[in-house]
Amino acid sequence: MTIAQTAADLFISALRSSTPMAFALCGEIMGERAGVVNIGIEGEMLVGAAMAFAVTAVTGNPWVGLLAGAAAGAALSVVHGVLCLVCRANQIASGVAVLALGAGCSSYFGTPYVGRQINSFAPFTLPGASPGLAAVLRAVSPTMVLGLVVPLALGVLLFMTRTGLRWRAVGEAPAAARLLGINPNAYRWVAILLCGVLAGLGGAALSVDYAKGWSEGMTTGRGLVAIGLVVMTRWNPLWTTPVAMIFGAAESLSLSIQSRGVGISPYLLALFPYLTPLVILALHARFSRRQGTMPASLADILQPGT
Amino acid sequence: MKALARKSWPVAAGLLSFIAITALLFGRATPSVMGFFAMLWKGAFGDGYAFSETLVKATPTLWCALAVAVPAQLGLVSIGAEGQMYAGAIAGAGVVLLFPHQAAWFLLPAMLAGAAVSGGGWGGLAGWLKARFGINETVVSMLQNFIAINLLEYLIHGPWIASNSGNWPETAEFPRAAILPPIVAGLRTHVGLFFAVGAAGALWFVARHTRWGLAVRVLTSNPRVAGQAGLNHPAYLIGAMALGGALAGLGGIMEASAVQNRLESNFLQGYGISGYLVSWLAGHDFLLIVPMALVMGAILTSADTLQLNASLPASSAIIIQGVLFTCILGWTSFVRSRR
Numbered sequence: 031m032t033i034a035q036t037a038a039d040l041f042i043s044a045l046r047s048s049t050p051m052a053f054a055l056c057g058e059i060m061g062e063r064a065g066v067v068n069i070g071i072e073g074e075m076l077v078g079a080a081m082a083f084a085v086t087a088v089t090g091n092p093w094v095g096l097l098a099g100a101a102a103g104a105a106l107s108v109v110h111g112v113l114c115l116v117c118r119a120n121q122i123a124s125g126v127a128v129l130a131l132g133a134g135c136s137s138y139f140g141t142p143y144v145g146r147q148i149n150s151f152a153p154f155t156l157p158g159a160s161p162g163l164a165a166v167l168r169a170v171s172p173t174m175v176l177g178l179v180v181p182l183a184l185g186v187l188l189f190m191t192r193t194g195l196r197w198r199a200v201g202e203a204p205a206a207a208r209l210l211g212i213n214p215n216a217y218r219w220v221a222i223l224l225c226g227v228l229a230g231l232g233g234a235a236l237s238v239d240y241a242k243g244w245s246e247g248m249t250t251g252r253g254l255v256a257i258g259l260v261v262m263t264r265w266n267p268l269w270t271t272p273v274a275m276i277f278g279a280a281e282s283l284s285l286s287i288q289s290r291g292v293g294i295s296p297y298l299l300a301l302f303p304y305l306t307p308l309v310i311l312a313l314h315a316r317f318s319r320r321q322g323t324m325p326a327s328l329a330d331i332l333q334p335g336t
Numbered sequence: 337m338k339a340l341a342r343k344s345w346p347v348a349a350g351l352l353s354f355i356a357i358t359a360l361l362f363g364r365a366t367p368s369v370m371g372f373f374a375m376l377w378k379g380a381f382g383d384g385y386a387f388s389e390t391l392v393k394a395t396p397t398l399w400c401a402l403a404v405a406v407p408a409q410l411g412l413v414s415i416g417a418e419g420q421m422y423a424g425a426i427a428g429a430g431v432v433l434l435f436p437h438q439a440a441w442f443l444l445p446a447m448l449a450g451a452a453v454s455g456g457g458w459g460g461l462a463g464w465l466k467a468r469f470g471i472n473e474t475v476v477s478m479l480q481n482f483i484a485i486n487l488l489e490y491l492i493h494g495p496w497i498a499s500n501s502g503n504w505p506e507t508a509e510f511p512r513a514a515i516l517p518p519i520v521a522g523l524r525t526h527v528g529l530f531f532a533v534g535a536a537g538a539l540w541f542v543a544r545h546t547r548w549g550l551a552v553r554v555l556t557s558n559p560r561v562a563g564q565a566g567l568n569h570p571a572y573l574i575g576a577m578a579l580g581g582a583l584a585g586l587g588g589i590m591e592a593s594a595v596q597n598r599l600e601s602n603f604l605q606g607y608g609i610s611g612y613l614v615s616w617l618a619g620h621d622f623l624l625i626v627p628m629a630l631v632m633g634a635i636l637t638s639a640d641t642l643q644l645n646a647s648l649p650a651s652s653a654i655i656i657q658g659v660l661f662t663c664i665l666g667w668t669s670f671v672r673s674r675r
Binding site: 069109112113116117118119120122123124126127129130131133134135137138141246250251254255257258261295297298300301304305307308311312315316332 | 651666672
């Protein structure tokens with residue numbers, strides 16, 4: 031195996047690991063850009079993963095499964111919307127409620143599907159491709175492509191359209207936006223639902239495409255890590271892919287070390303995907319000079335009293 | 337009286353919606369809806385054993401809730417109580433495994449001190465990262481949960497696995513000298529409950545009647561005055577996170593010692609989130625937390641009964657908690673925002 035091939039393998043496995051995280055990151059970015067923090071994204075990923083897997087198992091069509099997962103994430107995000115926008119509850123507390131509901135419901139309704147087999151996406155093929163290219167194409171799955179395209183689309187939406195300008199205005203200064211005739215709650219409802227759809231898709235990509243199975247709590251904190259990593263993207267969807275790759279690289283590295291039978295406990299290796307974001311967040315905070323990219327209206331939620 | 341009624345009706349409305357939703361979700365599991373709630377009640381309070389189990393589950397919940405409520409006095413949101421519990425349990429068990437033949441007068445205090453220091457350091461780390469680098473303490477404490485859980489798994493699968501466990505991941509049973517005694521012989525309720533309630537009372541006293549409590553109130557209500565008075569915000573921030581972590585650490589080792597008698601896989605699973613819900617429902621009030629923890633203990637215990645008698649899966653407990661929290665949070669916030 032050539033070095034180039036090994037590097038390509040590592041890159042693709044890191045990308046595969048990072049795909050569910052990329053969807054979750056996009057969701058959280060879009061939510062926070064409109065001034066809504068969603069800690070419950072982990073719960074939305076879990077219901078998305080469970081629903082997508084169950085629907086794929088029943089219908090045999092992974093695309094229908096992806097859609098169902100996105101719908102399940104959106105359905106759960108309605109709870110967040112009602113609590114935050116109708117009841118005006120604290121967003122962090124509301125997110126924890128969504129997290130508990132998502133974890134509970136996914137486990138409750140997902141139990142019958144533990145250990146089931148599914149037919150996932152068929153691999154890409156291109157007639158007449160060279161063996162190297164064909165191998166790369168086989169390793170790439172539809173959700174990975176989607177995970178690369180969605181951040182670009184959201185970046186265009188957010189920074190190059192009027193809707194995006196208003197979206198950001200609602201997150202920066204809802205009172206000023208209201209004076210301009212923008213209804214902040216309408217934008218926030220859309221943002222919360224979009225965040226639910228993307229989190230559900232992330233969960234679906236995880237269960238249907240990446241793991242090809244469902245187990246209780248299978249997101250193992252991806253949604254929570256995403257909330258931390260949003261800071262690194264500076265709330266810009268275009269930075270999603272490289273930032274999600276931090277987690278993806280850490281995870282695929284720890285998995286590949288494990289599979290080579292190195293004498294390190296798998297539980298110590300499993301620390302890697304959590305320690306890496308923590309260290310990088312600290313380094314980022316230490317050396318970053320451009321503070322203040324955070325949507326201004328989040329300050330009341332994330333830093334009360336300062 | 338009128339004020340009390342005005343304050344309590346949203347809670348009552350929340351409870352009613354909770355009952356309605358729970359009945360809709362789970363009522364079919366039993367022949368009648370009333371039978372379902374009767375089963376819940378009997379599972380938690382039906383006899384001495386059930387009540388003892390409720391208290392057993394209320395104890396770590398109470399410690400976790402205190403670990404959330406202490407930082408909350410400063411406006412900090414910690415979701416790391418579960419990781420702090422594991423950090424405490426690991427260090428406490430380390431002390432026990434290091435000195436297995438010591439007498440109880442040495443072993444018990446050393447074990448508890450080890451747990452408090454470790455949990456405190458674990459929580460304090462999140463406080464330090466916030467004070468030094470401004471990294472959000474909620475995010476750090478969540479990440480720390482996964483780190484602590486994997487550390488525990490590493491230890492009980494590897495260096496600390498019991499020689500006679502047949503590869504089952506658990507440590508050796510603690511020696512008798514390292515086991516916290518039960519309150520009533522034969523039941524699992526242990527003296528850790530008294531410590532937890534005592535800690536809640538002590539915290540209430542400190543918050544209400546000491547200069548530290550006053551300083552925290554000034555720091556949260558008027559940062560400018562606090563600065564002029566020379567109050568050191570970073571020190572209080574790190575201190576609050578560390579104290580919360582120490583309380584959770586104590587809860588973790590007490591559960592390991594008195595209930596499990598060893599470290600096992602996931603033996604504290606779910607207490608972190610239950611504790612967060614309890615502290616929030618009690619408005620982070622140290623005295624109100626105690627009855628709320630009892631209610632949560634009752635929910636957790638009766639969910640075990642549901643699993644046994646109505647063959648509902650274990651995840652019903654977390655759904656019930658989530659629905660309860662959603663309903664009360666929704667109603668109280670709704671009424672407050674329309675006032």
